[in-house]
Amino acid sequence: MEESVVVVGAGGFGREVLQWLRDAAAAGAGQRVRGFLDDTAPDLSAFGLDVPVLGPVDPGRLGAGDRCILAIGDPAVRLALAARLEAAGVRFTTLVHPSAVVAPSARLGAGAVVCPFGFIGPDAMVGAHALLNVRASVGHDARIGRAAVLSPHTCVGGAAEVADGAMLGSAAVVLPRQRVGEGARVAPGAVVHSAVPAGVLALGNPASWRRN
Ligand SMILES: CC(C)(COP(=O)(O)OP(=O)(O)OC[C@H]1O[C@@H](n2cnc3c(N)ncnc32)[C@H](O)[C@@H]1OP(=O)(O)O)[C@@H](O)C(=O)NCCC(=O)NCCS
Numbered sequence: 001m002e003e004s005v006v007v008v009g010a011g012g013f014g015r016e017v018l019q020w021l022r023d024a025a026a027a028g029a030g031q032r033v034r035g036f037l038d039d040t041a042p043d044l045s046a047f048g049l050d051v052p053v054l055g056p057v058d059p060g061r062l063g064a065g066d067r068c069i070l071a072i073g074d075p076a077v078r079l080a081l082a083a084r085l086e087a088a089g090v091r092f093t094t095l096v097h098p099s100a101v102v103a104p105s106a107r108l109g110a111g112a113v114v115c116p117f118g119f120i121g122p123d124a125m126v127g128a129h130a131l132l133n134v135r136a137s138v139g140h141d142a143r144i145g146r147a148a149v150l151s152p153h154t155c156v157g158g159a160a161e162v163a164d165g166a167m168l169g170s171a172a173v174v175l176p177r178q179r180v181g182e183g184a185r186v187a188p189g190a191v192v193h194s195a196v197p198a199g200v201l202a203l204g205n206p207a208s209w210r211r212n
Pocket of ligand 1: 204
């Protein structure tokens with residue numbers, strides 16, 4: 001049966017998520033986008049979309065059959081919204097773009113987003129609401145935490161971990177078996193050779209870090 005999907009966040013990334021849901025539907029995923037929720041009441045008229053903004057991010061705007069997906073790039077906001085909506089009983093769908101390669105033994109939590117050309121290796125675990133942006137790669141046995149954000153072209157090595165709410169900037173690399181702590185941010189192009197503590201900003205190759 002076709003699933004009715006509501007995209008939370010109607011900014012530029014929301015329009016990307018809409019496109020990818022349509023690509024997935026064309027490939028047979030059975031997801032149909034009913035609209036967006038966004039607190040900023042955005043005007044989408046310039047984009048020629050046939051999908052409305054249904055209102056602010058309020059579970060009362062959702063129908064009984066709707067499932068949500070978060071189209072927001074900030075992991076802290078993803079964590080907070082997911083907690084609020086889940087507490088209200090909202091259910092989430094999972095988006096996997098048809099061009100992504102996901103090992104059958106990999107596990108994805110509800111609300112995870114895997115963008116075009118993503119890769120997830122055997123026995124990797126991707127947490128609820130985690131976001132793998134375009135060409136993000138997650139090696140075998142790796143662990144991606146709840147609402148963690150992997151920006152475009154990031155590479156997480158085998159058996160590495162990116163903990164809950166952490167963020168990897170574009171083209172950042174986490175070497176195999178290394179760990180990025182909860183809420184840490186890794187700058188674009190940085191290479192993580194040793195464990196990054198929770199909450200820090202990690203920069204450079206090899207990455208060093210500073211407290212935020
Ligand atoms: C790295 C980042 C998280 C830091 O954000 P911030 O806390 O607002 O801090 P700033 O941008 O002011 O940068 C802090 C310091 O890090 C340095 N820095 C930022 N990006 C860097 C990088 N890629 N490599 C090395 N140093 C970097 C800045 O020069 C600055 O140094 P200074 O304090 O000595 O002047 C942010 O700049 C960023 O790049 N976010 C990810 C963007 C991204 O990849 N988005 C993907 C969208 S799809």
